[in-house]
Amino acid sequence: MKTDVIFYELIKELPQIFFELIDKADTNPNIYTFIAPEVKQQSFRLDGLFTTIKGFENEPMYFVELQTYKDEEFYERLFREIFVYFRQYKPANSDWYAIVIYDRRIHGTPPHPRYQALVQQHLRCIYLNELSIRAEDSLAIGIAKLFVEAPAKATSLAQQLITQAREDFPDKNLQKKVLAFIQAIVFYKFANLTLEEIEAMLDLDEFINTRLYESILTKTKLKLVSKCVDKGMSIQEIAEFLELDIEIIRKYLQEKS
Secondary structure (H helix, E strand, O other): OOHHHHHHHHHHHOHHHHHHHOOOOOOOHHHEEEEOOEEHHHOEEOOEEEEEOOOOOOOOEEEEEEEOOOOOOHHHHHHHHHHHHHHHHOOOOOOEEEEEEEOOHHHOOOOOHHHHHHHHHHEEEEEHHHOOOOOOOOHHHHHHHHOOOOHHHHHHHHHHHHHHHHHHOOOHHHHHHHHHHHHHHHHHHOOOOOHHHHHHHOOOOOHHHOHHHHHHHHHHHHOOHHHHHHOOOOHHHHHHHHOOOHHHHHHHHHHHO
């Protein structure tokens, strides 16, 4: 699981964070569904789309892209995919926006002047490393900032966000989701540390009982599969040694071959 995967999972599970990030905090997230639709004829999948549920077609659609590297043809590809989606799915919504979330401005490329009308009416760019965190800011801004925070500051920010989440979300299920995402981001920012070292930095009691944790643990164990194969272990032995399902091991080896 890469950081961008965590980001899309975050706004899928907690869409209110996305709407706060784009200054639309009064939007009702319950009228939207977050999907990654496949455009079959062109063999590509949109990274993320907030599309409205039936009866709310007067509200805008939001195409979401997280961009963490420089791509000179980014806007050509983005607008092409959006219009091919319109042709294939024919949504009833008349209004739409492309929300491009860059980790840093340096990874952005200016759209060609031919797209000026689209840029003015439908494009909004957000730069995570330029977000400023104030005491009165919501968790959305803090969590978004955590994605690009320097490792030296990430721990203190994560601890601050964890405290804030426990205060802001009396609903235990919602609180658990938010805490899991905060801790997952930290886990990947400190990929060189062991789980025990990260546990010493943050309280992981809630995290270890989440789907995110199970996914991370599985991917961590899979990194050892190649070494086990080199030692002559069979798939059955590897599965027993790593405490993983044998089909997960077999699929991993097939993808590696």
